Amino acid sequence: MKKCVISLSGGLDSTTNMAIAHNLGQEIYPITFSYGQRHSQELECAKKVAAHYGVEHRHKIVDVEFLHSIGGSSLTDLNMEVPESMDTSKIPTTYVPHRNLIFTSLAAAYGEVIGAKYIYLGVNTLDYSGYPDCRPEFIDSLQQTINLSSKNFVETGEEIKIATPLLHMTKAEIITKGMELNAPYHLSISCYKGTNCGVCDSCRLRLKGFAEAGYTDPITYE
Numbered sequence: 001m002k003k004c005v006i007s008l009s010g011g012l013d014s015t016t017n018m019a020i021a022h023n024l025g026q027e028i029y030p031i032t033f034s035y036g037q038r039h040s041q042e043l044e045c046a047k048k049v050a051a052h053y054g055v056e057h058r059h060k061i062v063d064v065e066f067l068h069s070i071g072g073s074s075l076t077d078l079n080m081e082v083p084e085s086m087d088t089s090k091i092p093t094t095y096v097p098h099r100n101l102i103f104t105s106l107a108a109a110y111g112e113v114i115g116a117k118y119i120y121l122g123v124n125t126l127d128y129s130g131y132p133d134c135r136p137e138f139i140d141s142l143q144q145t146i147n148l149s150s151k152n153f154v155e156t157g158e159e160i161k162i163a164t165p166l167l168h169m170t171k172a173e174i175i176t177k178g179m180e181l182n183a184p185y186h187l188s189i190s191c192y193k194g195t196n197c198g199v200c201d202s203c204r205l206r207l208k209g210f211a212e213a214g215y216t217d218p219i220t221y222e
Contacts, residue, residue: 004118010045013122019183036068039194048187100133171209186218
């Protein structure tokens with residue numbers, strides 16, 4: 001059974017990754033980051049998803065409060081408003097500086113210690129591609145860098161692979177895949193505000209995805 005580290009935010013995409021890895025029979029080691037985000041609902045949902053798959057005893061919650069202290073994002077700075085619509089020609093204010101670089105580095109460290117073969121990231125480019133650290137070229141570069149910095153790779157040549165099964169899927173395709181695998185979407189949250197507002201960009205994408213996939217979103221919105 002191959003071990004994998006899954007960056008688990010408690011959101012729809014990372015919950016789908018949990019379902020995919022579980023279906024493949026992989027040994028799951030979830031890692032969740034507390035980075036001073038606007039609300040704690042992400043952390044609570046991540047705990048519930050980990051417990052759903054029976055891996056709560058392996059679930060790491062890592063404090064990265066530094067991202068909150070430097071600000072620069074409407075997800076970490078309460079003085080900035082979370083936008084309800086976004087100009088997709090620009091990088092949105094919900095971008096957290098170098099978040100995926102930092103999170104994946106920590107996930108890789110965890111993976112090296114436990115001997116994981118994969119690090120799952122819930123990045124996606126099709127439905128919304130405003131984040132620079134969700135682009136395929138970033139993932140390719142990060143893949144190489146992580147292995148070049150790895151003791152295991154230097155000594156044995158054995159790679160750890162960044163798995164991004166959702167990278168080129170639409171939100172509707174992601175939801176369809178998750179529903180086929182009985183992903184516990186009722187335990188997840190996507191709202192930037194933590195209230196299931198139904199109007200922020202993340203809520204809109206989620207609702208649009210469920211509608212296009214022909215399913216009813218199991219969570220309740222304001």
